[in-house]
Amino acid sequence: MTSQETRGTWSSREPSSQPMQSVGSMYTRHSAMSTSRHRGTQPKTSYMPPRSTPHPSSSLRKRPDGAKRYVIEDFRQAFERKGMELDTTRKLGRGKYSKVYKAVDRNNNRLFAVKAIDVLELTSDVKNKFLPREISCWRKLKNPYLVSLHAQYEAQNMIFLTMEYGSQGDLLRYVQDNGGIDERRAGQFMSQLMRGLQYMHSKQIAHRDIKLENIILFDNCVKLSDFGFVRQVDNQTLSLTFCGSKSYSAPELLRGIGYNPFLSDVWSLGVVGFVMVTNRMPFDEKKPNNVIVELQRNRQYVIPDSVYLSSSCISSFEAMMTFDAKQRPSSNDCLGLPWITPHIEMASRRSG
Ligand SMILES: Nc1ncnc2c1ncn2[C@@H]1O[C@H](COP(=O)(O)OP(=O)(O)O)[C@@H](O)[C@H]1O
Numbered sequence: 001m002t003s004q005e006t007r008g009t010w011s012s013r014e015p016s017s018q019p020m021q022s023v024g025s026m027y028t029r030h031s032a033m034s035t036s037r038h039r040g041t042q043p044k045t046s047y048m049p050p051r052s053t054p055h056p057s058s059s060l061r062k063r064p065d066g067a068k069r070y071v072i073e074d075f076r077q078a079f080e081r082k083g084m085e086l087d088t089t090r091k092l093g094r095g096k097y098s099k100v101y102k103a104v105d106r107n108n109n110r111l112f113a114v115k116a117i118d119v120l121e122l123t124s125d126v127k128n129k130f131l132p133r134e135i136s137c138w139r140k141l142k143n144p145y146l147v148s149l150h151a152q153y154e155a156q157n158m159i160f161l162t163m164e165y166g167s168q169g170d171l172l173r174y175v176q177d178n179g180g181i182d183e184r185r186a187g188q189f190m191s192q193l194m195r196g197l198q199y200m201h202s203k204q205i206a207h208r209d210i211k212l213e214n215i216i217l218f219d220n221c222v223k224l225s226d227f228g229f230v231r232q233v234d235n236q237t238l239s240l241t242f243c244g245s246k247s248y249s250a251p252e253l254l255r256g257i258g259y260n261p262f263l264s265d266v267w268s269l270g271v272v273g274f275v276m277v278t279n280r281m282p283f284d285e286k287k288p289n290n291v292i293v294e295l296q297r298n299r300q301y302v303i304p305d306s307v308y309l310s311s312s313c314i315s316s317f318e319a320m321m322t323f324d325a326k327q328r329p330s331s332n333d334c335l336g337l338p339w340i341t342p343h344i345e346m347a348s349r350r351s352g
């Protein structure tokens, strides 16, 4: 296996592109506290959302067809034949449909993260529509601020996606463990994420699931990851599938109207910026959608008293969270926001 490889060969089975199917809400579950815009009485504990609910384990044990249930250990030898040592003792993380493990390529000691997806656990929409899109779009994405796909393997009912390994874990865990990030460092992260997003958008690919647990920390930077809900569309086409997490959703998604997925990505990244510096979610997702939309319209969220933020930081995430999508800056425009621009200029000065 070479470092350029993007497709493994355990099986000739390719996830086929299936015709589009209609889907319902794809929201993952989060909870949140109520907020109001102005600085005020601080909550005793700052709120951070729990992770996406893992797939119920009961369905793992019993398969309707009585087929053997393969566990990750069953694939260690197959990885070994590729020269890869898969560490099954500890998960790097898990999502709604996957578990992620660490592996080392013994040929060059390179570390990888391996996303293991059990196809039998997927809904038909995920299996036939979202997963094929994730793989085909991810292969096209090559940017320093997007986690890169290395190889894809299939065996029995499993699909393994090997990708570059982020040694510092995901951003949600980081903020939960360390509290809010200082504005300057968060601004560096925002500039990296915005460059990754602007690159995706320049390829007409929208992410549609931007949130802290889908951002991976490397030694010197952050990268966007989890392309499970990506969509390749031209800028005029509105999306109708409501994916992502409610806490990060733009008002147009909550209102259930067709939305421009590029502009809703910008909103979600604005929420990421807010959470990075405040260690709080701006909006309470337990509230009904119409109530959240009014809070979003009136910018009713709390910035804790203990957190000092400059006007350039606040005006930047507020611009990203512009209520009217038509007035919201594109990811390209956002590179010029005062919280983001200085870090881009610094990076280009360093590389120049
Ligand atoms: N490249 C990586 N390096 C380190 N940890 C990762 C990496 N990719 C994912 N993870 C961890 O695994 C979790 C789930 O991965 P993700 O791709 O988001 O799966 P899902 O599509 O099921 O949500 C992430 O939230 C993160 O904690």
Ligand SMILES: [Mg+2]
Pocket (backbone or CB within 6 Å): 095, 096, 213, 214, 226
């Ligand atoms: Mg995820």
